[in-house]
Amino acid sequence: MKITEEMVDYVSALARLKLADEERSAMAAELEHILEYMEMLGGLDTHDIAPMSHIFPVRNVLRADVAAPSMDRAVLLSGAPVPDGEAFLVPKAVD
Amino acid sequence: MIWETVIGLETHVELATKTKIFCACTTAFGGDPNTHCCPVCTGMPGTLPVLNGKVVEFAARAGLALGCEITRYCRFDRKNYFYPDLPKAYQVSQLYLPIARNGAVPIPGGRTIRIHELHMEEDAGKLVHDPWRDQTRADYNRCGVPLIEIVTEPDFRTGNEVIAYLEKLRSTLQYLGVSDCKMQEGSLRCDVNLSVRPAGSVGLGTRTEMKNLSSFKAISRAIVYEARRQIELIEEGGRVVQETRRWDENKDATYAMRSKENAQDYRYFPDPDIPPLELPQSYLERLRAEQPEMAWEKAERYQRDYALSAYDTEMITAQKALADFFEAAVALGTDPKQCANWIMGEVLRALSERGMEPGDMALTPGTLSRLIALVQGGRLNRNTAVKVFDAVFDQNGDVDAYVKEHGLEQISDPGAVATAVEKAFGANPKSILDYKAGKEKAFGFLVGQVMRELHGRADPKAVNEAVRAGLDRC
Numbered sequence: 001m002k003i004t005e006e007m008v009d010y011v012s013a014l015a016r017l018k019l020a021d022e023e024r025s026a027m028a029a030e031l032e033h034i035l036e037y038m039e040m041l042g043g044l045d046t047h048d049i050a051p052m053s054h055i056f057p058v059r060n061v062l063r064a065d066v067a068a069p070s071m072d073r074a075v076l077l078s079g080a081p082v083p084d085g086e087a088f089l090v091p092k093a094v095d
Numbered sequence: 096m097i098w099e100t101v102i103g104l105e106t107h108v109e110l111a112t113k114t115k116i117f118c119a120c121t122t123a124f125g126g127d128p129n130t131h132c133c134p135v136c137t138g139m140p141g142t143l144p145v146l147n148g149k150v151v152e153f154a155a156r157a158g159l160a161l162g163c164e165i166t167r168y169c170r171f172d173r174k175n176y177f178y179p180d181l182p183k184a185y186q187v188s189q190l191y192l193p194i195a196r197n198g199a200v201p202i203p204g205g206r207t208i209r210i211h212e213l214h215m216e217e218d219a220g221k222l223v224h225d226p227w228r229d230q231t232r233a234d235y236n237r238c239g240v241p242l243i244e245i246v247t248e249p250d251f252r253t254g255n256e257v258i259a260y261l262e263k264l265r266s267t268l269q270y271l272g273v274s275d276c277k278m279q280e281g282s283l284r285c286d287v288n289l290s291v292r293p294a295g296s297v298g299l300g301t302r303t304e305m306k307n308l309s310s311f312k313a314i315s316r317a318i319v320y321e322a323r324r325q326i327e328l329i330e331e332g333g334r335v336v337q338e339t340r341r342w343d344e345n346k347d348a349t350y351a352m353r354s355k356e357n358a359q360d361y362r363y364f365p366d367p368d369i370p371p372l373e374l375p376q377s378y379l380e381r382l383r384a385e386q387p388e389m390a391w392e393k394a395e396r397y398q399r400d401y402a403l404s405a406y407d408t409e410m411i412t413a414q415k416a417l418a419d420f421f422e423a424a425v426a427l428g429t430d431p432k433q434c435a436n437w438i439m440g441e442v443l444r445a446l447s448e449r450g451m452e453p454g455d456m457a458l459t460p461g462t463l464s465r466l467i468a469l470v471q472g473g474r475l476n477r478n479t480a481v482k483v484f485d486a487v488f489d490q491n492g493d494v495d496a497y498v499k500e501h502g503l504e505q506i507s508d509p510g511a512v513a514t515a516v517e518k519a520f521g522a523n524p525k526s527i528l529d530y531k532a533g534k535e536k537a538f539g540f541l542v543g544q545v546m547r548e549l550h551g552r553a554d555p556k557a558v559n560e561a562v563r564a565g566l567d568r569c
Contacts (some may be wrong), residue, residue, distance in 0.1 A: 053365030
């Protein structure tokens, strides 16, 4: 599959990545290689195989609806780049 | 040209579980910011979410009650987007195999609204912009609270049908006990998809999606506004643009949201952390067997067993808390008709004056029962009883203590009534002459004077009789 620079721009916009010009063309080539590699799978006969989303035969992993104490807020916020003691602060994201 | 409005709804309902969908944090409303959070619901790397079994049960119960087919083998998908209300940068939702599909909800008026699907997902956090710092504060207490999203087919033609459906939906979910459906706390939220087309045509026009609708009133008004906006736009030669619009309640208008917010490419894929669900037939049969009596079934029973009117029973059963209140009062031996009258009159009035939901009322069925018993026993007259009701409503006060403290008990002593009649006659000789001259109005005036003399506490029937008898003697 041909990966154009427009496609790279679109994907990097979705991923919030800013790529320099030389990175864009390198990225297009790299993505194309990865997809080519994945195309090997297209050569397999999957005629009788049901599509699957999980590789282990595990079903219905459920938890009882019983509350446990939440995390101490100071600990929860301790890894945040900019906390204010109560909340995580992020760049303006509301109208 | 005559236009037809076509509406579909997406309703998000918060489930009444004790804990979040993938972790054991509480779902309690409110709380200081980020105090109902843990590494799972704040999306810390390396955490493993585990699905709350109650969420599956509640979603399946809702699906069954809305006439859906339950997807026996279902799973969760990741909906990817970058916005700080979701710290994982994806929402765990269900796209490919939602738990329920193809339902049908009959609404009053004879039409049936088809349910496209019902799926489980997690709520996002709350963002509050701080203008002083020009930064946004993220509070993840709501993040991970379980939701079901119920998507209808575009089957509505009027705002009234939308409201009728939402009332039915709310009542159904409340009766199932799967949600409290409090709009003011955001536990029932609605997005409205609306388009217009020439009446009689089959295709669909371009639709807009309206968000931020936080009350039934707002939904009704937004539908009227948006339908008119689209019709005027087309009639002036314009074209409706498919976009998300925000309803501004203060300005009574919808506004297009920024195009950036409209950009949608969620790149869904199956969530590898949550193993799929395989719901046994026996499990679904058990849920079906346990389905409680629904509002319309209760309403029919009240009409049959208590001879109440269709209107009264519809009002009382519209909200489960009110029906529970009614049944508890009747179980205490209260006359069902009297009880219904009080609920339809004073209870609904008091709730609406305070902008309260029946479920939040302090007044207990026992207190109302006692008040009704005092009226029926002739110890309180109806007007005084309403005053007592208002006095005890907010704190569920003690009716007997209040009556005693304020000396409100009805005066049924014939001597006291006779004395008051004499006094009123003595003070108003002209009214007696007027009455004798055929002016019936004078009778009412004299009754009023006697009532005043007795501080409104007398039995109106006894006063009427005493005044009539006194006049006959004059």
